């Protein structure tokens with residue numbers, strides 16, 4: 501099973517991705533997590549990624565695609581994956597290296613997304629350098645401008661599933677599983 505999760509930051513993609521990984525027995529993979537690890541490296545690439553991420557911008561498509569391809573061709577992703585964070589725009593979707601079974605859009609309002617990200621900030625263990633008010637606004641704006649057009653793109657391909665992200669974790673999970681298995 502190859503599933504992609506779409507949703508604004510704070511929509512609960514990583515929580516739902518980890519739950520889906522257990523149900524479908526395929527690994528969960530997050531490009532944001534990969535980039536956060538790379539940003540810790542004291543290399544020119546690590547420093548460049550850190551600078552871009554901290555401001556809330558997207559990493560350039562060519563670099564992103566190279567990294568995603570490198571991961572998805574690894575043996576553990578051969579039978580499938582739950583991918584969170586890619587694609588972020590039409591160009592990334594067009595370059596996607598494999599076929600996809602379902603795209604799950606977790607729909608939450610901007611206000612709710614912001615409330616959750618700010619709540620995450622009150623827990624020091626979860627604090628992220630791109631959770632400043634300025635970077636949060638930029639990330640939400642980028643989501644609307646570049647990522648949301650993917651909904652129409654995947655709807656036309658007949659693989660889009662949309663769920664209400666403003667329910668309990670368990671309710672969202674059940675809605676996703678039901679809609680995927682339909």
Ligand code: AMP
Nearest residue numbers: 531532535553557558559564585586588
């Ligand atoms: P996320 O954890 O998915 O919110 O991603 C955190 C940050 O990682 C984003 O704000 C971008 O800077 C970078 N990032 C993650 N995925 C992508 C992608 N597919 N394309 C470009 N940048 C990305």
